[in-house]
Amino acid sequence: MSFAETFMNGEQGAFKPATLTPMQKMILRFVVVGLVYYAFAVIEGMIMRLYEVAPIPVIPQLQFFAIMTAHPLVGIFGSTYSIVFGAFLFLVPFLMKKPLWSIPLANWTCGLLAVGTFTFWFAGFLTEYAPLYTLYWPLPADFTQFSLWGGTFFIVGIAIVMVGVVFFVLNIFKTITYTPAGWAPQPAGALLGSALGLSGIKAFFTKKKDDHLVSLPVAAIARGTVDTAFNAGIILFTGVLILVYMVAEIFGTSLKHSSVDALLYKNWFWWGLDLIADGLVLIFVAGTWYLLATLITGRKLFMENWARAALFVEMVVSWTVWSHHLMSDQAQPGMLKTVSGEMVTAFELITQGLAFFITLATLWSAKPLKMTMPLRFLLGGLLGFALAVPAGIMQADLGLNRILHNTQWIVGPHVHVAVLVGLTMTLYSAIYLLFPIVTNGAKLYSEKLAIFHFWTHLLGGIGMGAFMGMAGLQGMLRRSLYVNGEFNVYMILAALAGSLLLIGFLAFFYNIVMSLGLKGVIGVFTPSKLDTTDPVPAS
Amino acid sequence: MVDSTIVLWGQTLAYTFYVLAIMAVMAWFALRITQQGPTPRVRPWVFYGFVTLLVVLGISLHFITYYTIPWKPMDMHRAGITPDKVFDISVAKHQFQLPSEQIRVSCNDKVLFNVTSSDLTYGFGLFRPDHSMLFQMQVVPGHRNDILWQFDKPGVYTIRSTEYSGPAGVNMVVKDAVVVSCD
Numbered sequence: 001m002s003f004a005e006t007f008m009n010g011e012q013g014a015f016k017p018a019t020l021t022p023m024q025k026m027i028l029r030f031v032v033v034g035l036v037y038y039a040f041a042v043i044e045g046m047i048m049r050l051y052e053v054a055p056i057p058v059i060p061q062l063q064f065f066a067i068m069t070a071h072p073l074v075g076i077f078g079s080t081y082s083i084v085f086g087a088f089l090f091l092v093p094f095l096m097k098k099p100l101w102s103i104p105l106a107n108w109t110c111g112l113l114a115v116g117t118f119t120f121w122f123a124g125f126l127t128e129y130a131p132l133y134t135l136y137w138p139l140p141a142d143f144t145q146f147s148l149w150g151g152t153f154f155i156v157g158i159a160i161v162m163v164g165v166v167f168f169v170l171n172i173f174k175t176i177t178y179t180p181a182g183w184a185p186q187p188a189g190a191l192l193g194s195a196l197g198l199s200g201i202k203a204f205f206t207k208k209k210d211d212h213l214v215s216l217p218v219a220a221i222a223r224g225t226v227d228t229a230f231n232a233g234i235i236l237f238t239g240v241l242i243l244v245y246m247v248a249e250i251f252g253t254s255l256k257h258s259s260v261d262a263l264l265y266k267n268w269f270w271w272g273l274d275l276i277a278d279g280l281v282l283i284f285v286a287g288t289w290y291l292l293a294t295l296i297t298g299r300k301l302f303m304e305n306w307a308r309a310a311l312f313v314e315m316v317v318s319w320t321v322w323s324h325h326l327m328s329d330q331a332q333p334g335m336l337k338t339v340s341g342e343m344v345t346a347f348e349l350i351t352q353g354l355a356f357f358i359t360l361a362t363l364w365s366a367k368p369l370k371m372t373m374p375l376r377f378l379l380g381g382l383l384g385f386a387l388a389v390p391a392g393i394m395q396a397d398l399g400l401n402r403i404l405h406n407t408q409w410i411v412g413p414h415v416h417v418a419v420l421v422g423l424t425m426t427l428y429s430a431i432y433l434l435f436p437i438v439t440n441g442a443k444l445y446s447e448k449l450a451i452f453h454f455w456t457h458l459l460g461g462i463g464m465g466a467f468m469g470m471a472g473l474q475g476m477l478r479r480s481l482y483v484n485g486e487f488n489v490y491m492i493l494a495a496l497a498g499s500l501l502l503i504g505f506l507a508f509f510y511n512i513v514m515s516l517g518l519k520g521v522i523g524v525f526t527p528s529k530l531d532t533t534d535p536v537p538a539s
Numbered sequence: 540m541v542d543s544t545i546v547l548w549g550q551t552l553a554y555t556f557y558v559l560a561i562m563a564v565m566a567w568f569a570l571r572i573t574q575q576g577p578t579p580r581v582r583p584w585v586f587y588g589f590v591t592l593l594v595v596l597g598i599s600l601h602f603i604t605y606y607t608i609p610w611k612p613m614d615m616h617r618a619g620i621t622p623d624k625v626f627d628i629s630v631a632k633h634q635f636q637l638p639s640e641q642i643r644v645s646c647n648d649k650v651l652f653n654v655t656s657s658d659l660t661y662g663f664g665l666f667r668p669d670h671s672m673l674f675q676m677q678v679v680p681g682h683r684n685d686i687l688w689q690f691d692k693p694g695v696y697t698i699r700s701t702e703y704s705g706p707a708g709v710n711m712v713v714k715d716a717v718v719v720s721c722d
Contacts, residue, residue, distance in 0.1 A: 061706045132703045136660040138680075145705040262660055262679045303586055328662075328675060331682035334615055346597030353593040360568060361581040367572040376569075383565045387558060394550065397601055398615065399608035402674050403543045406662060406701050413554075466558075473547050475671035477664075479703035486670050 006445070010517030015442035017523025022103050023090060023535045024438045026110070028524040030086020031431065033114045035509065037078030038424075040121065042505050044071045049464075049495040053488060055481070065130035068479065070121050073133055075419065076276065077161045078117035083427050084284060085109060085168045087434065088221045090535060091291070092175050095218050098183070099533035101174035105167050112164030120157025129154050132479065134242060135273075137265035138257035141245035152246045155239045162239070165232040172225045176214065187213070195222035197312035200305075216301060216308060220287020223315045227279035230319075234272025263331055271322040278348060279318030281423060283311055285385065286355035288426050292378050293359045295433060297366030307358050314351040320344050324396035328405040337398060345396040352389045356382055373450050377429035380458050384421025387462065388414050391469070404472065408487075411478045412468025412494075420461035420501065428457070428508075435515075437536060445514035453508040460500030467494035542692065543673055546608055610674065610688065613649075617687040622651035630678055631657045633707040635698060637716060646721035649689050656680040661708070662701025665717060667694065675701040690719040 001012065009015075020028070044067050050056060051064050059067075089109070093100040100106060123129060127150025134140040140151060176195050177188035193199040194213040203210065214222070241260070248255045290301050301307055323340035326332040359382060369375060391413040395404045404410065432450070436442065444450060471490035476482065513521060530537065605611050613620065624644065629636045644650050654663045656678045663684070664675030673696060678684045695718050700711035 061709070065703075065706050130706065136702070136704075139659060139703075139705065142659065142705065145707075257658075258681060261681060263682050266660075266679070302581060303583075306586075326677075329677045329679060329682075330684045330686060331679060338615075342601045343598070346601070349597040350590065350593045354590065357586060357589050361586070363572055364568075364581060365578065367578050368575050369572050371569070371573050379565060379569050383562065386561045386565070390557060391554065393597065393600065394554065397604050399604035399611035400546070400550065402610060402614070402676075403547060403672050405675060405677075407672065470551075473551055474669075475666055477699070477701055481709045 006514055006517065008518050010520045011443040011445045011515050013517075015439050015516045015520040017520055017526070018529060019440050019537060020524070020528055021530050021532050021534055021537055022528040023093070023100065023533070024440070025524055025528050026103060026106050027086045027090040027434075027438050029107070030082050030089070030110050032521065032524060033110060034079045034082030034086065035512070037074050037082065037117055039505065039509070041071060041075035041079055042502050044074065046495075046498055046502050049491070049498040052481070052491045053495055054485070055483060060128070061481070062128040062130055063125075064481070065132070066124045066128040069130045069133050070124040073158070074117060074121055077113060077158075078121070080423065080427070081161075081165070082110065082113050083431070085113070087430055088284075089168065089171060090434075090438065092172060092218055092221055094535040095215050096176070098175070099180050101171050101178050103533065105171050109164045109167045109171070112160050112167065116157050116160030116162075116164060118157070119160060120154045123150050123153035123157060126150065127153075134238065135266075135269055137260050137262045140242045141255075141257060143249055148246060148249050152243065152250070155243050155246070159236060159239050162232045162236045165228060169225055169229040169232065172221065176218065176222060195219050196226065197223065197308065197315070200308055200312065212308070216304060217287050217291040219308060220283055220290065220311050223311050224280040224283035224287065226315060227275040227283065227318055231272050231275040231280070234268065234275070238269060238272070263329065266326060266329070267322065267332075270325040274322040274325070275318055278321050279315070281418075282318070282348065282352055283314050285381070285423060285426050286311060286314065286352070288430055289355055289359040289378065289382065290362075292374060292426075292429055292433060293362040296369065296372070296375050296378070297362055299362060299366050302358050302361035302365060306354060310351045310354045313347065317344055317347045317351065321348070327396070327398055327401040341396055342398060346393060349389060349393050352385055356386055372432075373447075373454070374429045374433035376451075376454050377425045377432060380454065381422050381426030381429060383458075384417055384423070384425055384461065387465070388418035388422055391417070406477055406479065407472035408468040408476045408478050409472030412465045412472060416468065417461060417465035421458065421465070424461075425457065439516070440537065442515055442520075445511050449507050449511040453504045453511065456500045456504030456507065460497050460504060463497030464494050464501065467491075467497060541607065541609055544671065547671070613687055613689065617651075617685070620649060620687060622687060623648040625651045625653060628652060628654045628663070629657065630654060630661050630663075630700075633704060633711055635700075635711065635713050637698075637713065641715070642717045644690055644717060644719045646693065646719060647689060647691055649687055651685055651687050653683070653685045654678045655684065659704045660702055661704050661711065664699050664701040665696040666699055667696060677702055692719065693721045694719050
């Protein structure tokens with residue numbers, strides 16, 4: 001096939017959108033939205049990397065901080081949530097061998113994530129709304145610094161995303177518990193108990209050992225979804241609080257900022273934010289590792305009951321761990337700093353370490369394995385968390401936090417290595433594994449490009465995190481600017497590593513477009529002609 | 540006394556060693572699982588040993604730092620320690636208000652910095668001339684933000700806000716604001 005033919009019809013014309021089920025189209029829409037917003041996040045990241053070397057004249061300083069405000073939210077909600085939600089809305093019915101509770105609701109989730117993310121991103125871009133993702137009271141309601149209307153639309157965008165999140169949560173739990181038409185009645189309570197780990201706790205204290213009603217990956221999805229639901233509640237409540245100040249200001253009344261306690265707000269916000277960072281991300285990732293390891297090897301998971309128990313512990317840990325973000329807040333009670341901040345956080349080393357070991361042991365049990373793309377990226381994802389989690393444990397120490405808090409160390413070796421190397425490479429592994437399943441056997445355009453993507457992403461992600469970390473250890477702050485080139489050696493090296501990430505993503509994007517073809521990508525967004533609720537065609 | 544430079548060097552060495560080791564392990568693992576040959580079963584004691592190691596590492600880190608990093612116990616028990624000097628500093632509208640143009644401190648004095656904000660959340664950090672950090676804390680409006688510190692070396696330190704408070708916060712730098720002398 002010529003280049004033009006491949007570009008239009010995909011590799012060997014193997015991808016036929018007309019053969020896709022509504023479920024396959026649903027997940028592919030989520031993935032396309034997620035990848036588009038990943039591109040947004042990567043480009044924003046590159047702009048910030050360059051700005052940290054030397055301010056770019058055409059970008060005002062306020063716009064730089066507006067980018068910094070939107071960047072993590074675009075990455076989390078627009079990209080990661082889209083890909084993860086799409087994958088799980090496909091996998092839960094696929095693994096449970098029952099239809100999704102509502103495909104239209106899943107498509108609504110996709111649309112709301114896409115529209116909501118664009119709304120807050122555009123509001124931030126247009127009005128330079130830059131209160132650092134509304135983290136510190138009263139910054140989001142400081143209208144002497146930031147646009148009132150920009151902030152209002154920013155919060156509305158976040159609220160739209162959260163409505164989509166609520167739809168996802170509802171769809172997941174209903175799918176686990178409901179009885180499809182024509183089926184024998186399903187034990188909803190027992191299914192929910194198994195998914196959340198309650199039956200496992202009960203079995204621990206009794207001699208009666210029943211089989212688990214819900215498979216381990218579905219249990220991981222359910223437990224992570226609990227944190228997703230709590231987080232949506234926190235963000236929606238916080239959004240309403242900020243909107244009250246905004247609406248009052250629009251009507252000419254300035255409410256007193258001191259009516260809201262800044263430290264209480266910080267605790268509240270970090271409790272919610274950690275349900276993502278130290279909750280659903282770690283739980284979803286561990287569950288995805290287990291699923292990938294069993295699918296890649298065709299073997300049973302090593303120490304499965306321990307894996308289930310660790311997922312439950314991780315969920316409880318995620319509710320009690322937030323105080324490690326407030327170790328430099330001197331008014332924060334010392335007991336919270338020590339127990340929640342230091343000790344409970346140490347459990348993350350244990351739970352994530354267990355998931356790491358169990359996944360490796362499962363892979364080991366099936367050697368020799370072929371080094372496929374899913375396996376390659378899975379190993380990258382495992383390495384990412386093996387690097388990032390200990391970095392996080394170190395900064396969650398009262399002694400070390402005093403000299404690490406808010407430095408580039410936090411956002412480099414911990415946050416970006418966890419997100420870019422650990423989480424994103426795990427997602428890429430899932431994408432490569434699910435690619436033939438959800439496309440009915442479409443051919444990958446180039447294996448070499450996929451390998452190029454792997455190495456550029458791995459080296460770029462680790463390199464960027466490492467150079468940011470070195471700058472952090474030398475005292476460079478995050479969320480700040482150094483206009484006199486104080487840390488330029490590290491920032492130039494971090495920017496070069498960041499450019500590897502960008503190049504790797506472009507290679508991946510090109511590879512996917514050439515695999516599916518332009519017509520194929522457009523075809524994903526047209527309604528399916530197949531009248532079925534099955535995840536894949538019956539044939 | 541151990542100061543933050545030594546602690547940071549220790550951390551850099553420990554983490555660098557760990558990074559190199561885990562990368563080597565993963566590279567070895569990736570190579571071995573693709574090779575033919577016997578597959579020794581992972582024995583349960585290896586797993587339980589690994590779990591024990593994680594527990595020991597996770598908890599011992601905090602005990603080790605408590606007994607080796609001097610500012611950690613001092614900070615945790617600062618309410619019961621009488622400072623040699625107290626400096627009250629206020630922050631408002633992205634400006635530090637110091638008690639005097641320069642804060643002068645004598646070596647080995649226990650100094651309490653009491654920083655209050657009347658509008659936004661800021662940070663308060665002391666930095667060496669090479670931009671490395673001596674210490675920092677958050678400054679939350681409506682709350683007491685105090686840090687006790689013992690200086691044991693002469694030096695000149697710059698105060699910088701360590702928390703984002705809007706673009707103007709970038710300029711919250713008071714050069715050479717704290718002078719420590721050991722005469």
